[in-house]
Amino acid sequence: MPDIALEGISVSKKFRKGESFDSLRDLIPALVGRSWKKAIGAQLQKKEFWALKDVCFEVKRGEALGVIGHNGAGKSTLLKLLSGIMKPTQGTISVRGKLSALIEVGAGFHPDLTGRENIYLNGVILGMTRDEVARKFDEIVEFSGLQEFLDMPVKRYSSGMYARLGFAVAAHVDPDILLVDEVLSVGDWAYQSKCSEKMKELIKGGATVVFISHNLRAVASLCQKCILLEHGTVVKNGPAEEVISAYLVSSAAGSAGENSNGISIVDMVAQKSGKNECKFAAGDRIVLSIRVRSEIDCNNVAVHLYTYDSNFYNVFQTSTEFLRSTPLSFFAGEVKTFSFELSLHLGCGIYYCGAVVRSVFHGGLEQFDRKFPGLTLYIDAPGEVNGPSNLYPRLLDIASVRASEPSGARAAQDTIKEDSALCGRI
Amino acid sequence: MLQHFKTLYHYRQLLAMIAWRDIKVKYKQSLMGFMWAILMPLIVLSAGIVVRIVLSRFSGQPFSLSQLLTVATKAAPWAFCVNGIRFATNSLVGNGNLVTKLNFPKEIFPIAAVLSNLFDFLIAACLLTLIFAFSRVGLSNDILWVPVLIVALVLLVTGLGILLSALNLFFRDVKYLVETVLTFAIFFTPVLYDAQMFGRWANLLLLNPIAPVLEGLSSCVVIHQPPAAGPILYSTAISFGIFIFSYWAFKNVEPKFAENI
Numbered sequence: 001m002p003d004i005a006l007e008g009i010s011v012s013k014k015f016r017k018g019e020s021f022d023s024l025r026d027l028i029p030a031l032v033g034r035s036w037k038k039a040i041g042a043q044l045q046k047k048e049f050w051a052l053k054d055v056c057f058e059v060k061r062g063e064a065l066g067v068i069g070h071n072g073a074g075k076s077t078l079l080k081l082l083s084g085i086m087k088p089t090q091g092t093i094s095v096r097g098k099l100s101a102l103i104e105v106g107a108g109f110h111p112d113l114t115g116r117e118n119i120y121l122n123g124v125i126l127g128m129t130r131d132e133v134a135r136k137f138d139e140i141v142e143f144s145g146l147q148e149f150l151d152m153p154v155k156r157y158s159s160g161m162y163a164r165l166g167f168a169v170a171a172h173v174d175p176d177i178l179l180v181d182e183v184l185s186v187g188d189w190a191y192q193s194k195c196s197e198k199m200k201e202l203i204k205g206g207a208t209v210v211f212i213s214h215n216l217r218a219v220a221s222l223c224q225k226c227i228l229l230e231h232g233t234v235v236k237n238g239p240a241e242e243v244i245s246a247y248l249v250s251s252a253a254g255s256a257g258e259n260s261n262g263i264s265i266v267d268m269v270a271q272k273s274g275k276n277e278c279k280f281a282a283g284d285r286i287v288l289s290i291r292v293r294s295e296i297d298c299n300n301v302a303v304h305l306y307t308y309d310s311n312f313y314n315v316f317q318t319s320t321e322f323l324r325s326t327p328l329s330f331f332a333g334e335v336k337t338f339s340f341e342l343s344l345h346l347g348c349g350i351y352y353c354g355a356v357v358r359s360v361f362h363g364g365l366e367q368f369d370r371k372f373p374g375l376t377l378y379i380d381a382p383g384e385v386n387g388p389s390n391l392y393p394r395l396l397d398i399a400s401v402r403a404s405e406p407s408g409a410r411a412a413q414d415t416i417k418e419d420s421a422l423c424g425r426i
Numbered sequence: 427m428l429q430h431f432k433t434l435y436h437y438r439q440l441l442a443m444i445a446w447r448d449i450k451v452k453y454k455q456s457l458m459g460f461m462w463a464i465l466m467p468l469i470v471l472s473a474g475i476v477v478r479i480v481l482s483r484f485s486g487q488p489f490s491l492s493q494l495l496t497v498a499t500k501a502a503p504w505a506f507c508v509n510g511i512r513f514a515t516n517s518l519v520g521n522g523n524l525v526t527k528l529n530f531p532k533e534i535f536p537i538a539a540v541l542s543n544l545f546d547f548l549i550a551a552c553l554l555t556l557i558f559a560f561s562r563v564g565l566s567n568d569i570l571w572v573p574v575l576i577v578a579l580v581l582l583v584t585g586l587g588i589l590l591s592a593l594n595l596f597f598r599d600v601k602y603l604v605e606t607v608l609t610f611a612i613f614f615t616p617v618l619y620d621a622q623m624f625g626r627w628a629n630l631l632l633l634n635p636i637a638p639v640l641e642g643l644s645s646c647v648v649i650h651q652p653p654a655a656g657p658i659l660y661s662t663a664i665s666f667g668i669f670i671f672s673y674w675a676f677k678n679v680e681p682k683f684a685e686n687i
Contacts, residue, residue: 015685023597023598023599024597024599024600024603025599027597080526080684083528083529084529085526085527085528085529085684086681086684086685087681099529101527101528101529103527103528104523104527107523107524107527107528108523108524108528110447110451112451112454113447113450113451113454117447117450120443121443121447124439124440124443125440125443125524125528125530126528129439130439130443153454
């Protein structure tokens with residue numbers, strides 16, 4: 001029976017919107033006023049809303065769960081309930097293990113104290129003991145890269161330094177359960193990749209992670225399972241890729257022709273040798289057809305095709321604008337099929353294709369319809385190549401120089417050319 | 427209730443850290459360093475001297491060194507009370523970002539505020555000891571009452587601080603009320619004068635729980651008499667009651683802090 005680290009059963013949280021009295025000066029007259037009016041009951045109820053309603057989830061020990069959703073879906077509220085900062089209005093949350101929440105990098109930093117002092121302060125605030133912080137002090141400093149700036153008050157740090165110090169302390173807390181809320185969204189590229197590495201390390205070390213983010217690539221690469229929140233309820237719960245696709249579909253404006261201003265994408269289909277397929281081998285030549293229907297007469301239209309890999313990096317884009325000299329036009333009621341011939345020089349993996357129909361006026365800012373993911377391609381490739389691109393490697397030769405002879409001339413003589421054993425595919 | 431104390435004990439290192447932080451921050455980048463701790467008692471003492479001069483002119487009796495020392499003895503704990511309550515009231519709102527983002531017993535904030543002012547009090551007490559050493563007032567066994575009285579005072583201030591910090595979180599104008607009361611409380615507490623001066627009405631004055639403690643301190647240290655038992659018992663009971671009630675009330679509303687701050 002797998003160990004369950006975090007569990008939420010029918011968790012609901014209600015908030016009041018509207019007037020809240022934060023001073024006695026406002027409260028006392030309001031109370032007096034209320035005692036005159038008796039029939040306020042129903043009105044008051046309208047001022048409440050459910051931030052979360054009947055949310056159920058389960059995280060096993062050592063698992064990483066991603067929580068995604070639009071702004072206002074209830075993700076941060078869920079995190080606050082999990083970490084115990086707020087109590088649920090209904091339902092229960094059970095936490096088994098030491099929990100550490102990274103809701104803000106550098107929580108507890110005091111601007112007047114130096115970096116050194118703040119490391120101790122923050123470390124203890126996040127749940128370590130003073131001895132632990134003292135033991136890990138050098139590691140923390142090294143991780144942050146701020147050795148020379150430790151004795152400067154933190155208010156003089158740049159925001160990047162601040163974030164690095166904050167995450168350095170947070171990364172060494174070593175909890176059983178880690179809750180992360182958007183801390184990866186600040187900082188430069190090097191910092192972000194350091195953070196991802198550290199989180200992967202923690203997951204490998206057996207920590208349970210709940211990760212809330214808008215950065216879908218980060219969620220896809222770190223989490224195996226994911227839940228999608230929408231207006232406080234769990235809309236989808238399952239493997240990360242499925243849930244992320246569902247989220248993207250729901251965010252796509254104009255899917256199934258809504259808000260499409262007259263031109264809508266009907267469907268996208270891939271064919272290999274005339275047959276509809278979605279599983280292909282790397283290097284296959286396929287024909288990808290996009291059907292577009294227009295209700296209006298329109299000139300200067302372009303259809304864009306783009307492809308994302310499973311980490312939601314954009315690996316390929318093209319457009320009828322680039323491939324044709326004249327722009328497209330539609331008549332009302334016309335259905336056009338655009339067939340793109342593609343050679344699938346991609347690495348092994350899952351790819352999501354999408355299409356956008358745009359006008360080419362003024363740099364093509366008017367968008368008619370977007371469909372993503374319109375089509376999912378499953379590519380199989382030989383094991384020599386990893387990643388979305390295939391650069392057709394061929395190992396030509398291996399040159400070797402022995403370090404035993406000091407003279408340069410002899411060294412040149414000793415160069416051995418070995419024949420390549422591998423040949424890449426073309 | 428006991429569970430709450432246990433949890434607080436579990437977080438004692440954090441309490442120490444926050445108190446240390448409050449102390450350190452108060453003295454960093456400050457012009458006078460530790461002189462801060464002595465400033466307020468000195469001001470109170472100076473005010474006391476003025477009041478005594480006026481009183482002695484009015485009553486025709488000259489004021490003595492022992493009278494001045496009495497004021498000095500009461501000035502330092504009074505400063506501790508005022509500052510302790512003031513800083514504790516603002517402690518939760520002042521640490522708002524930690525209240526909304528982290529989970530630990532929040533009474534750590536008002537308690538740490540009181541502790542940091544206790545540190546200031548100890549510095550002022552050292553100065554007082556020096557003054558006493560020079561003035562040759564002498565020691566007596568009654569000095570053993572001092573720690574007991576201080577503990578009672580700390581309990582009272584902490585209790586009030588905890589309650590007021592929670593109130594201030596929900597109703598932001600509580601701190602202005604508190605400020606006003608603290609400013610004028612010096613008139614209602616026997617700091618610059620003695621309770622005996624009121625004769626029959628002294629007991630009314632001693633209803634203020636801080637009053638018996640202050641009177642007790644000055645009587646042990648200056649006059650070398652043990653403090654009056656009745657008022658002290660009353661004051662200790664009130665302090666204890668306020669502390670228990672405040673702690674209980676605080677823990678009850680604590681879950682609502684993050685939403686209402």
